[in-house]
Amino acid sequence: MPKSKVRKKADYTIDPASRTPVKVKAAPSSTLYLSVMFGFMVLGLVYLIVYYLAQDNISWMASLGAYNLLIGFGFWIIGLVLTMKWR
Secondary structure (H helix, E strand, O other): OOOOOOOOOOOOOOOHHHOOOOOOOOOOOOHHHHHHHHHHHHHHHHHHHHHHHHOOOOHHHHHHOOHHHHHHHHHHHHHHHHHHHOO
8 A cells, every 4th residue: 555645734833913912910909909808708707606606695686597697608708709809
């Protein structure tokens, strides 16, 4: 059986006009942003701890019932969502 000829490949060169521009990195997040982000996470954690330790002693917290978990985890999740924009 005869051998097939190997085709020569053309050298691949990048056209400088077709290159995509490189994005410039954004500046780091401000101290205020970090304070708010960590503040929400700590606030959610502290709220849940206070709920578990003193739910019978604080009347408005006892009346909320299971919504206290929603409030505590809500603060915590807001802090976690803010971490997505943190640089």
